[in-house]
Amino acid sequence: MYDYIIIGAGSAGCVLANRLSEDPSVKVLLLEAGGPDKQKEIHIPLAFPKLFKSANDWAYYTEPEAALDNRSLYWPRGKVLGGSSSINAMIYIRGHRADYDGWRDLGNPGWGYQDVLPFFKKSENQERGESEFHGASGPLSVSDLRCVNPLSEAFIAAGEEAGYRRNQDFNGEEQEGFGFYQVTQSNGKRHSTAAAFLRPAMSRPNLTVRTDAQVFGIYFEGNRATTVSFQQGAHSAQEHAEREIILCAGAIGSPQLLMLSGVGPAAQLRALEIPVVCELPGVGQNLQDHTCCGVVFECSQPVSLASAESLANLFRYLCFKKGPLTSNVAEAGSFLRTQPDCKFPDLQFHFGAGYFVEHGFQTFDGHAFALGPTLLHPYSRGEIRLRSSNPLDAPFIRANYLSDPRDMQVMLEGVKLSRALAGTKAFAPYRKREMHPGPDAKDDQALRAHVRKFVETLYHPVGTCKMGHDAAAVVDSELRVHGVEGLRVVDASIMPTVVGGNTNAPTIMIAEKAAEMIKNGARKNAADYSLIGAAR
Numbered sequence: 001m002y003d004y005i006i007i008g009a010g011s012a013g014c015v016l017a018n019r020l021s022e023d024p025s026v027k028v029l030l031l032e033a034g035g036p037d038k039q040k041e042i043h044i045p046l047a048f049p050k051l052f053k054s055a056n057d058w059a060y061y062t063e064p065e066a067a068l069d070n071r072s073l074y075w076p077r078g079k080v081l082g083g084s085s086s087i088n089a090m091i092y093i094r095g096h097r098a099d100y101d102g103w104r105d106l107g108n109p110g111w112g113y114q115d116v117l118p119f120f121k122k123s124e125n126q127e128r129g130e131s132e133f134h135g136a137s138g139p140l141s142v143s144d145l146r147c148v149n150p151l152s153e154a155f156i157a158a159g160e161e162a163g164y165r166r167n168q169d170f171n172g173e174e175q176e177g178f179g180f181y182q183v184t185q186s187n188g189k190r191h192s193t194a195a196a197f198l199r200p201a202m203s204r205p206n207l208t209v210r211t212d213a214q215v216f217g218i219y220f221e222g223n224r225a226t227t228v229s230f231q232q233g234a235h236s237a238q239e240h241a242e243r244e245i246i247l248c249a250g251a252i253g254s255p256q257l258l259m260l261s262g263v264g265p266a267a268q269l270r271a272l273e274i275p276v277v278c279e280l281p282g283v284g285q286n287l288q289d290h291t292c293c294g295v296v297f298e299c300s301q302p303v304s305l306a307s308a309e310s311l312a313n314l315f316r317y318l319c320f321k322k323g324p325l326t327s328n329v330a331e332a333g334s335f336l337r338t339q340p341d342c343k344f345p346d347l348q349f350h351f352g353a354g355y356f357v358e359h360g361f362q363t364f365d366g367h368a369f370a371l372g373p374t375l376l377h378p379y380s381r382g383e384i385r386l387r388s389s390n391p392l393d394a395p396f397i398r399a400n401y402l403s404d405p406r407d408m409q410v411m412l413e414g415v416k417l418s419r420a421l422a423g424t425k426a427f428a429p430y431r432k433r434e435m436h437p438g439p440d441a442k443d444d445q446a447l448r449a450h451v452r453k454f455v456e457t458l459y460h461p462v463g464t465c466k467m468g469h470d471a472a473a474v475v476d477s478e479l480r481v482h483g484v485e486g487l488r489v490v491d492a493s494i495m496p497t498v499v500g501g502n503t504n505a506p507t508i509m510i511a512e513k514a515a516e517m518i519k520n521g522a523r524k525n526a527a528d529y530s531l532i533g534a535a536r
C-alpha cells in the first residue's frame with residue numbers, strides 16, 4: 001500500500017518522487033516503463049543523438065504531415081530513468097515571462113511569472129550564484145558550457161553584427177538577443193532529473209522505484225482513481241494508492257494512459273470498446289510543438305564538432321570532463337522578433353556547430369555548421385488518439401505542423417535570417433558554401449519547399465492534457481483531473497500553450513509547484529480531519 005503512485009520517472013516524475021518522499025511518513029511508488037540510466041551515452045553530453053532509436057527511446061512517429069509533403073516525423077522520447085531529460089540536448093531555458101502571465105490570464109490563478117519564479121529558483125543550482133532570477137541551492141545543476149566551439153562564437157558575433165544585443169542570461173531580465181545557452185550539466189556530465197532529483201532520494205526507505213514497469217491503466221472505484229495496473233517483465237501487477245495517483249508519463253504517455261483508463265473523448269473510447277469513466281473531450285487535443293528547420297553551410301576550416309570524437313578528446317573527457325565531448329551540439333542561440341509589432345520573441349535559433357540534419361542521422365564527410373530557426377508560438381494544433389485499446393500500441397500522433405499559414409511565415413523569415421547571419425563578416429572565415437537549401441533556392445516558393453522538406457520537431461510536444469476551466473481543459477489549476485478524484489497530471493502535457501523556449505526547465509518547475517500543492521492539500525486534509533475529530 002502506497003500513499004502516492006507516480007507514473008513515469010521523467011523530468012517531472014523524478015522531481016515529484018524526490019519532493020513527496022521528503023516526508024518520511026508517506027510512502028511513494030515510482031513506476032517507469034524504461035530501464036535504469038546505465039548507458040554511457042546518457043552521461044556524455046555530445047553523445048545524446050546516439051540514444052535516438054535505442055532501447056532508451058520510445059521512437060514515435062507522427063502520421064504523414066499534410067503541410068510537410070506528407071512526411072512522417074520521428075519523435076524521440078526518453079524511455080529510461082530521467083525520461084526525456086536523459087536524452088535531451090540539456091539547454092536550460094525557462095521561456096518568456098509573458099508565457100506564464102498568459103497561462104494565468106487564461107484562468108489559472110497561481111501560474112503567473114511572479115508565482116512560478118520561486119519554483120524555478122527552488123530546483124536550481126546556478127553555477128553563477130544566486131540572484132533575483134536564480135537559485136543556487138537546488139538539486140539541478142545549471143552550468144555554463146565548459147568548451148565552446150569557435151563557430152558558436154561566430155554565430156553570436158554575427159547576431160551582434162546584424163544589430164542584435166548580446167544576452168548573457170536568457171533566463172534573466174530580458175530574453176531577447178544572442179548568446180550561449182546554459183546547460184543542465186554537473187561537472188561536465190548530463191544532469192538529468194534522475195541524476196539531480198531521483199538518485200539522492202533513492203536510499204529513502206519510503207520511496208520505491210520500479211523500472212521496466214509499464215503502466216497499462218488506472219482503475220477507479222466510483223470516480224476515485226485507486227489502483228494502477230502495470231507489467232514488469234513477464235509479470236502483471238497492481239498497486240493501490242491511498243491518497244493520489246500522479247500521471248507523469250509525458251505529453252504522449254499521459255493522454256494515452258488517461259484514454260486507456262476510460263477518461264477522454266467518449267465517442268472515441270466507445271469505438272474502441274473502452275468503458276467511459278469520465279468524458280473529457282480535451283484529452284489528447286491541443287497538441288503543440290516547436291518546429292526547427294536547418295539551414296546548413298559547409299565550413300572552410302576543420303573546426304566543427306565533426307572531429308570531436310577523437311581519442312585525445314575522449315581521454316580529455318574521461319580524465320578531466322573537459323573538451324568538446326561536453327558540448328550539447330546546440331551551444332549558442334538567440335531569441336528575436338520577426339516583426340516589429342511582435343510583443344515578445346516569436347523565433348528562437350539553435351546553432352549547431354556541425355552537420356546536424358535529420359536528428360544527426362544524415363551524415364556529411366566534412367565540416368559544416370547549421371542554423372536552426374525555431375518557431376516559438378505556433379498557431380497550428382495537433383492531437384493524440386488511441387490506435388487501439390492495446391496499451392502496447394503506440395498512439396496515433398498528428399502534429400498538424402505548419403497547417404496554419406502564419407506558422408510557415410515565421411519559418412520563412414527564420415530561413416531568410418539564417419542566410420543573412422551566415423553572410424556576415426563574422427562567418428567569413430568559415431563560410432564555404434550553402435548546402436541546404438542551397439543557392440538554387442532563390443525565391444520564397446523555393447524556401448517554403450525547403451521548410452516543408454527539412455522541418456523537424458524541436459522535441460517539445462506539450463498541451464495534450466491542458467490546464468484550465470474551459471470545455472477542452474483536462475486538469476484544473478491544481479493539476480487535478482476534472483471530473484474524477486485522486487488523480488493528477490503533472491508533466492509537459494498540462495501546458496495550456498507552449499512556452500517560448502525549451503521545455504525541460506518549465507516541466508521541472510511544474511513538478512516543483514505540483515509537489516507543493518500536493519503537500520499543502522495533504523496538510524489541509526489532515527487539519528480538517530483533526531478539526532472534525534475535535535468537534536466530535
Ligand SMILES: Cc1cc2nc3c(=O)[nH]c(=O)nc-3n(C[C@H](O)[C@H](O)[C@H](O)COP(=O)(O)OP(=O)(O)OC[C@H]3O[C@@H](n4cnc5c(N)ncnc54)[C@H](O)[C@@H]3O)c2cc1C
Nearest residue numbers: 008010011012033083084089090091215250253492502504
Ligand atoms: C531529443 C530531445 C532533446 C530535447 N532537448 C531539450 C533541451 O535541450 N532543453 C529543454 O529544455 N528541453 C529539451 N527537450 C524537451 C524536454 O526534455 C521535455 O519537454 C521534458 O523532458 C518533458 O518532461 P515530461 O516529464 O513531460 O516527460 P518525459 O521526461 O518524457 O517523462 C515521461 C516518462 O514517463 C515514462 N512513461 C511513459 N509512459 C509510461 C507508462 N505507460 N508506464 C510507465 N512509464 C511511462 C517514460 O518512459 C518517461 O520516462 C528535448 C527532448 C528530447 C526528446
